[in-house]
Amino acid sequence: MIEKGIHISEPKGKLGVLIPGLGAVSTTFIAGVESIIKKHHLPYGSLTQMGTIRLGKRTENRIPKIKDFVPLADLEDLVFGGWDIFEDNGYVAAKKAGVLKDSDLENVRERLESIKPMKAVFDQKYVKKLSGTWVKKGKTKMDLAQQLMDDIQNFKDKNNVDRMLMVWCASTEVFIKPESVHQDIESFEKGLKDNHDAIPSSMIYAYAALKSGIPFIMGAPNLSVEIPALRNLANEMGVPIAGKDYKTGQTLMKTILAPGFKARLLGINGWFSTNILGNRDGEVLDDPMSFKTKEESKLSVLEYILQPQLYPDLYKNLYHKVRINYYPPRGDNKEGWDNIDIFGWMGYPMQIKIDFLCRDSILAAPVVLDLVLFTDLAQRVGMKGIQEWLSFYFKSPITAPGLYPEHDLFIQLMKLKNTLRHLRGEEPITHLGLEYYD
Numbered sequence: 001m002i003e004k005g006i007h008i009s010e011p012k013g014k015l016g017v018l019i020p021g022l023g024a025v026s027t028t029f030i031a032g033v034e035s036i037i038k039k040h041h042l043p044y045g046s047l048t049q050m051g052t053i054r055l056g057k058r059t060e061n062r063i064p065k066i067k068d069f070v071p072l073a074d075l076e077d078l079v080f081g082g083w084d085i086f087e088d089n090g091y092v093a094a095k096k097a098g099v100l101k102d103s104d105l106e107n108v109r110e111r112l113e114s115i116k117p118m119k120a121v122f123d124q125k126y127v128k129k130l131s132g133t134w135v136k137k138g139k140t141k142m143d144l145a146q147q148l149m150d151d152i153q154n155f156k157d158k159n160n161v162d163r164m165l166m167v168w169c170a171s172t173e174v175f176i177k178p179e180s181v182h183q184d185i186e187s188f189e190k191g192l193k194d195n196h197d198a199i200p201s202s203m204i205y206a207y208a209a210l211k212s213g214i215p216f217i218m219g220a221p222n223l224s225v226e227i228p229a230l231r232n233l234a235n236e237m238g239v240p241i242a243g244k245d246y247k248t249g250q251t252l253m254k255t256i257l258a259p260g261f262k263a264r265l266l267g268i269n270g271w272f273s274t275n276i277l278g279n280r281d282g283e284v285l286d287d288p289m290s291f292k293t294k295e296e297s298k299l300s301v302l303e304y305i306l307q308p309q310l311y312p313d314l315y316k317n318l319y320h321k322v323r324i325n326y327y328p329p330r331g332d333n334k335e336g337w338d339n340i341d342i343f344g345w346m347g348y349p350m351q352i353k354i355d356f357l358c359r360d361s362i363l364a365a366p367v368v369l370d371l372v373l374f375t376d377l378a379q380r381v382g383m384k385g386i387q388e389w390l391s392f393y394f395k396s397p398i399t400a401p402g403l404y405p406e407h408d409l410f411i412q413l414m415k416l417k418n419t420l421r422h423l424r425g426e427e428p429i430t431h432l433g434l435e436y437y438d
């Protein structure tokens with residue numbers, strides 16, 4: 001439990017942002033931050049930078065910006081570092097990712113060039129479509145974890161940062177089921193020493209972060225920091241964790257639309273979603289085992305929002321299908337189609353078609369920024385373990401055991417803002433509003 005209106009330590013000094021994966025999302029995030037600092041662009045899409053929060057009654061007219069309400073790190077104080085399986089610096093990686101125009105990249109070239117990835121912990125067993133050259137060697141997974149912890153310490157010393165956190169922007173790994181090796185920290189550490197197969201690279205990074213006392217955010221759908229061994233480690237070390245799978249594109253649209261259909265008691269027979277995308281993420285997801293990890297993450301959303309067990313007449317026959325097709329000509333500019341078969345009064349059928357010409361990394365970058373700033377806030381407040389109030393940003397929010405995740409974007413936003421109000425000793429807003437009519 002976090003006390004109401006507690007003291008929040010000020011974000012003094014530099015915040016080190018350590019990123020496994022210098023690809024499309026992370027370079028777009030870093031380039032954007034730098035261009036916002038240089039005033040080339042406004043921070044579109046970022047709640048921490050542009051969002052407001054209402055306090056008290058509607059008649060009070062107290063609506064500060066979120067960044068003026070809670071103490072968040074300044075963009076100028078972020079220091080970036082990371083790991084990748086390719087040696088390319090941030091500028092070359094961003095060029096190859098092909099998300100941003102050359103003119104935008106030139107404006108921030110120096111900052112991007114200064115980011116030289118450290119050698120990655122990587123095993124092709126877990127990402128079949130990639131084969132890297134810039135990879136650490138170690139006899140056991142525990143040796144590799146130790147090397148990551150050394151990297152973290154060196155980064156801290158070299159950059160003179162005050163606080164740090166790790167945010168996963170690397171690839172989606174193959175589907176892994178929870179096993180006994182994940183259940184407690186003793187089994188997990190033994191598994192690291194024995195090179196257990198059910199410990200993929202992302203778990204090694206998460207372990208190294210938590211052992212170093214820094215928060216970990218999982219941006220891909222990988223089974224990682226939510227396993228009991230790591231969740232307990234986070235609580236023991238007193239650090240926040242959050243995940244998983246950034247909510248962007250088609251799933252963002254689903255969690256905007258589905259709550260609306262349910263609110264108006266419109267039935268749904270089928271929801272077919274298909275995508276074409278041609279970036280490296282698309283190539284990785286072309287492997288059926290990595291796709292399975294993503295598919296699980298994408299499919300669960302409707303089930304939780306629509307609650308067919310409570311509304312069998314409306315949703316029990318819903319056929320939900322998700323497809324991702326790797327199509328290189330599109331690069332990062334994904335196209336996502338949805339066909340939704342709904343029905344209303346007297347059972348009459350209707351159809352909704354969506355054609356979303358989106359840009360994945362453009363949608364993901366502000367999500368990464370907000371997660372970095374809010375997780376750092378959580379750390380300074382002393383909030384440890386799972387940060388469910390950050391579900392707003394994830395396709396598969398991690399929750400306490402036995403608790404189903406909340407997927408409705410608007411409930412998630414209310415939860416996030418009420419958490420901020422609570423931290424500052426303000427009353428949560430329930431929208432009851434009867435007092436206006438007394």
Ligand SMILES: NC(=O)c1ccc[n+]([C@@H]2O[C@H](COP(=O)([O-])OP(=O)(O)OC[C@H]3O[C@@H](n4cnc5c(N)ncnc54)[C@H](O)[C@@H]3O)[C@@H](O)[C@H]2O)c1
Pocket residue numbers: 020021022023024025026083084085086097120121122123127130168169170171172201202219220221245246247248249279280281360361363364
């Ligand atoms: N863009 C979005 O909207 C979005 C949404 C949700 C989740 N994601 C996830 O975010 C991740 C990044 O997406 P992206 O489009 O930037 O992909 P990307 O392929 O462009 O970048 C991933 C980078 O990670 C590197 N990498 C792979 N394994 C690594 C390891 N073990 N250690 C260090 N580096 C490693 C790759 O070499 C690559 O450079 C993916 O897992 C993706 O599924 C993206």
